[in-house]
Amino acid sequence: MRRRKKAPLLIGILLAVVLVGGMAFIAVDKLFLKDDDPVEITYVDPKQEFIELLAGHAQQIQDQEGILTSITLAQAILESNWGDSGLATKGRNLFGIKGEYQQDSVTMQTQEYENNQWVTVDAAFRKYPTWFESLDDHAALFLKGTSWDKNKYREVIQAKDYKTAAQALQKSGYATDPEYATKLIDLIEQQDLQAYDKIYDPIVYTKAVNLIGVPIITKDTAIWSSPQRTKNAKKINNLAKYGNEKLEIVQEMKLGNRIWYQLKVDQKTLGWVNKDVIRIKTL
Numbered sequence: 001m002r003r004r005k006k007a008p009l010l011i012g013i014l015l016a017v018v019l020v021g022g023m024a025f026i027a028v029d030k031l032f033l034k035d036d037d038p039v040e041i042t043y044v045d046p047k048q049e050f051i052e053l054l055a056g057h058a059q060q061i062q063d064q065e066g067i068l069t070s071i072t073l074a075q076a077i078l079e080s081n082w083g084d085s086g087l088a089t090k091g092r093n094l095f096g097i098k099g100e101y102q103q104d105s106v107t108m109q110t111q112e113y114e115n116n117q118w119v120t121v122d123a124a125f126r127k128y129p130t131w132f133e134s135l136d137d138h139a140a141l142f143l144k145g146t147s148w149d150k151n152k153y154r155e156v157i158q159a160k161d162y163k164t165a166a167q168a169l170q171k172s173g174y175a176t177d178p179e180y181a182t183k184l185i186d187l188i189e190q191q192d193l194q195a196y197d198k199i200y201d202p203i204v205y206t207k208a209v210n211l212i213g214v215p216i217i218t219k220d221t222a223i224w225s226s227p228q229r230t231k232n233a234k235k236i237n238n239l240a241k242y243g244n245e246k247l248e249i250v251q252e253m254k255l256g257n258r259i260w261y262q263l264k265v266d267q268k269t270l271g272w273v274n275k276d277v278i279r280i281k282t283l
Helices: 007-032 046-065 069-080 086-090 131-144 154-158 162-172 180-191 193-197
Strands: 105-114 117-126 203-215 222-224 235-238 247-255 258-265 268-274 278-281
Touching: 046 069, 046 131, 046 193, 069 131, 069 162, 069 180, 069 193, 086 105, 131 154, 154 162, 162 180, 162 193, 180 193, 203 258, 235 268, 247 268, 247 278
Parallel strands: none
Antiparallel strands: 105 117, 203 247, 203 278, 222 235, 222 268, 247 258, 258 268
């Protein structure tokens, strides 16, 4: 007697299971998911993104030259329309500085306030490789002044708060707009740009210690000349090069809400590191 082949029967059963399972999935899908269910979307504020892109470089300028970060950012926002103006996109020029930069320029229409009215004129503006050169050139203008008055923007640089700096800019004749200072101050307060003027963290305490630590290898194991966000702090070395070597910890500093250690090896001072990249060893 020949036995019947079971393969077709098994295949049929499997197909039925898949079909029923698929129908069940669709039913569950219809039961729990609706067409109008909200979908979570991560939103990036383009204005805040613009501020954050420029803030670090502007703070470096403040650290080195004294020009308040809030003023630099507010001027960049106001004069470039948050980086979207034709001059900002075509010439990477954020501040409307006229002339040439490294023999490069772009001609644009601009409005000038003359004889108590706004008029449109064509003018050549400096063209930069990136926005960062625009920031640097803007700072250089404040530092060097003009050919006829080298101290033209001295009061802007010396200002200790954004309101004084904005008024000094208006007084210096930087812009022809009679409401220029008011517009800068309003922008700074609306966007809380004055917070970026605090480029250093407050030192809570500094004390001598006598500890031994071993490096913890992370993404950022920089050794600093002084703790980050203190004046003239620079990366001078990398802790990763010391591997599992035992290092002396001779000073501890609390800076804002962070703790930093000063390291030595063989009586040589290495610099400062964040406590999170050092594991303390029992003496």
